[in-house]
Amino acid sequence: MTGGKMQEPLLTVRDLIVEFPTRRGTLRALDQVSFDIAPGEVLGMVGESGAGKSLTGAAIIGLLEPPGRIAGGEIRLRGERIDNLPPEAMRRIRGRRIGMVFQDPLTSLNPLYTVAQQLIQTIRTHMDVSESEARKRAVGLLDRVGIPAAARRIDDYPHHFSGGMRQRVVIALALAAEPELVIADEPTTALDVSVQAQIIDVLKEICAERGASVMLITHDMGVIAETADRVAVLYAGRVAEIGPVRDVIQHARHPYTAGLMGAIPTLEQDSDRLVQIPGAMPRLNAIPTGCAFNPRCAHVFDRCRAERPILQRAAPNHHVACWLTEEGSA
Amino acid sequence: MTPLVQVDGLTRRFDISKPWLNRVLERESRQFLTANADVSFEIKKGETFALVGESGSGKSTIAKMIVGLLAPSEGRIHFDGQEMDFASGANMRALRRRFQMIFQDPFASLNPRWRVRDIVAEPIVTFGLLQGADVAREVDRLLEVVGLSAADAAKFPHEFSGGQRQRIAIARALSSKPEFIVCDEPTSALDVSVQAQILNLMRDLQDEFGLTYLLISHDLSVVRHMANRIGVLYLGRLVEVADAKRLFLEPQHPYTRMLLDAVPDLALSGRRRKPVLGEIPNPIDPPSGCAFHPRCPLAQDICKADTPQPSVTPTGQAACHFAGKIGEVA
Numbered sequence: 142m143t144g145g146k147m148q149e150p151l152l153t154v155r156d157l158i159v160e161f162p163t164r165r166g167t168l169r170a171l172d173q174v175s176f177d178i179a180p181g182e183v184l185g186m187v188g189e190s191g192a193g194k195s196l197t198g199a200a201i202i203g204l205l206e207p208p209g210r211i212a213g214g215e216i217r218l219r220g221e222r223i224d225n226l227p228p229e230a231m232r233r234i235r236g237r238r239i240g241m242v243f244q245d246p247l248t249s250l251n252p253l254y255t256v257a258q259q260l261i262q263t264i265r266t267h268m269d270v271s272e273s274e275a276r277k278r279a280v281g282l283l284d285r286v287g288i289p290a291a292a293r294r295i296d297d298y299p300h301h302f303s304g305g306m307r308q309r310v311v312i313a314l315a316l317a318a319e320p321e322l323v324i325a326d327e328p329t330t331a332l333d334v335s336v337q338a339q340i341i342d343v344l345k346e347i348c349a350e351r352g353a354s355v356m357l358i359t360h361d362m363g364v365i366a367e368t369a370d371r372v373a374v375l376y377a378g379r380v381a382e383i384g385p386v387r388d389v390i391q392h393a394r395h396p397y398t399a400g401l402m403g404a405i406p407t408l409e410q411d412s413d414r415l416v417q418i419p420g421a422m423p424r425l426n427a428i429p430t431g432c433a434f435n436p437r438c439a440h441v442f443d444r445c446r447a448e449r450p451i452l453q454r455a456a457p458n459h460h461v462a463c464w465l466t467e468e469g470s471a
Numbered sequence: 472m473t474p475l476v477q478v479d480g481l482t483r484r485f486d487i488s489k490p491w492l493n494r495v496l497e498r499e500s501r502q503f504l505t506a507n508a509d510v511s512f513e514i515k516k517g518e519t520f521a522l523v524g525e526s527g528s529g530k531s532t533i534a535k536m537i538v539g540l541l542a543p544s545e546g547r548i549h550f551d552g553q554e555m556d557f558a559s560g561a562n563m564r565a566l567r568r569r570f571q572m573i574f575q576d577p578f579a580s581l582n583p584r585w586r587v588r589d590i591v592a593e594p595i596v597t598f599g600l601l602q603g604a605d606v607a608r609e610v611d612r613l614l615e616v617v618g619l620s621a622a623d624a625a626k627f628p629h630e631f632s633g634g635q636r637q638r639i640a641i642a643r644a645l646s647s648k649p650e651f652i653v654c655d656e657p658t659s660a661l662d663v664s665v666q667a668q669i670l671n672l673m674r675d676l677q678d679e680f681g682l683t684y685l686l687i688s689h690d691l692s693v694v695r696h697m698a699n700r701i702g703v704l705y706l707g708r709l710v711e712v713a714d715a716k717r718l719f720l721e722p723q724h725p726y727t728r729m730l731l732d733a734v735p736d737l738a739l740s741g742r743r744r745k746p747v748l749g750e751i752p753n754p755i756d757p758p759s760g761c762a763f764h765p766r767c768p769l770a771q772d773i774c775k776a777d778t779p780q781p782s783v784t785p786t787g788q789a790a791c792h793f794a795g796k797i798g799e800v801a
Contacts (some may be wrong), residue, residue: 189662189663189664189665190662303750305750306750333525333526333689333751334525334689334691334730334733334734335525335729335730335733335750335751336750337733338733338735360662360663361735362663362737363734363735363736363737364735366735366736366737367735367736390737400664401663401664403667404663404664404666404667405663405667405692405737406667406670406692406693406695406696407692407737408691408692408695408719408731408734409737411716412696413674414671414674415667415670415671415696416667417664417667417668417671418664418667418668421632421634421635421664421665422662
């Protein structure tokens with residue numbers, strides 16, 4: 142779908158469907174989501190709450206909360222299917238080949254163990270190294286993510302660290318086994334702006350250094366703008382638009398992306414009113430037929446209500462799920 | 472003209488000492504956390520004054536003191552020329568009708584067991600503004616003013632989305648016909664497209680009813696979009712107050728400048744975001760002198776020794792020994 146690239150993608154997600162069976166019928170939370178991540182690439186995933194961003198990440202690492210389940214499609218890591226692996230095999234991939242950074246650093250670290258214990262255990266679970274070698278690596282990692290006096294602070298407990306420092310520890314933990322892909326789910330949402338910039342920089346640098354790809358899940362377009370190479374915009378569990386960051390931000394083709402961009406107040410421009418998308422994202426049990434965005438769209442026409450638009454190429458590497466794209470007007 | 476709200480030397484300390492027995496046994500003295508120190512500003516009628524700062528900077532404590540939910544340790548607040556007397560119930564009650572508050576989390580600020588009708592009518596009933604059928608008519612009118620329908624009055628809060636709930640909270644705030652509304656992070660729990668709806672609504676209401684706002688937010692873009700004047704807080708102290716547009720063009724305090732540099736560049740103008748040094752220190756044990764000196768690129772010996780007092784700058788006021796000179800040094 143990304144086409145034209147000689148390089149084989151690191152991660153391929155094709156027509157991924159995630160469903161939640163409930164007493165009142167099955168809810169489809171992800172509906173035919175497709176995208177690739179190239180080696181070394183940072184793919185941003187944006188969308189509003191309930192769009193399915195975090196669920197996509199959870200599906201990839203096999204951590205869907207039951208009763209949620211993958212009901213269709215496939216996920217491939219370097220060409221090998223990982224969506225149907227037995228739990229034991231998936232456990233070996235998780236942490237080793239795919240690292241994770243979650244939103245709240247306080248819940249992703251175990252408060253009862255020192256940082257050293259957690260890092261060393263992670264390293265030794267995935268790599269065949271001695272205790273002292275693992276410790277040396279752990280100190281190196283902490284140093285790399287910018288923890289001052291790493292050799293001393295490694296024996297501290299998570300509560301000794303501030304929010305920003307804890308998130309650095311989590312990044313060190315995610316990268317401990319040198320994964321090929323890091324899934325970062327809202328890594329800076331719990332942090333202040335001044336610390337946010339530091340964390341994004343660390344994450345970006347260290348992944349680039351190790352050649353790890355990043356899937357960056359966030360609701361913050363600003364973070365995506367300065368971090369990601371490409372961005373996928375999710376709406377109601379579907380990919381609305383996917384393309385290079387600059388194209389998507391400056392020439393959004395999907396009316397939802399355009400509305401979203403206009404809705405964000407920025408420091409650079411002066412406007413009296415923000416662009417306003419009427420209504421709210423539909424609930425999962427009431428997704429409209431045709432295009433999920435059609436009741437809120439200013440450009441809606443008959444076809445949008447009847448037929449669901451598929452992702453189509455609008456520009457090189459830039460795909461949009463909107464019937465307007467086909468008409469050639471963007 | 473007297474300002475609508477005038478705050479002089481507002482200070483609030485919280486006693487965070489250990490229990491009495493522990494203090495005796497461990498020979499420890501009482502400990503205080505200074506949430507706000509010597510904060511002075513004024514808000515003119517009809518303007519939007521914003522307070523920005525990172526977590527722990529004392530934004531919400533100021534809001535609570537201004538609406539009378541928390542008594543200041545020191546300092547005075549005048550509302551429309553009248554001093555707020557926290558000891559006098561009658562005085563506070565008379566003033567309270569004239570100001571209202573909108574809180575951050577519309578899931579927590581609305582009683583889930585009450586119907587929308589009762590939530591919105593509460594201030595009308597409490598202050599005895601209307602009787603009988605007039606109350607219901609007024610509730611219907613208010614709901615339409617904030618973009619809901621009269622039929623919503625019979626529903627419960629859980630039937631609404633986050634954005635709609637915030638509209639209910641705004642309708643409730645408007646029901647006592649206040650002159651002044653304190654908005655504490657009114658949109659930080661909302662998605663950007665919904666945030667735009669609420670910010671636009673707040674502006675429309677301001678124009679329609681001549682409201683004065685105190686807007687509290689950590690989001691500089693939101694603040695710039697909404698405010699006429701901005702106060703920047705750092706560790707409980709007001710470090711800079713300036714006209715909104717000029718604050719962003721000519722920051723006078725190094726902390727303001729650092730905050731601005733940390734905002735992600737959504738316009739992709741090529742402005743490089745400068746990661747900020749360090750983190751907010753622990754407010755229990757703030758640094759000596761200027762609280763910002765350990766993170767400040769311009770810090771000199773005087774900054775460690777003396778707390779800078781606010782001085783007049785071309786754009787407003789700033790509490791920095793080098794106010795107005797940061798352009799020359801950096």
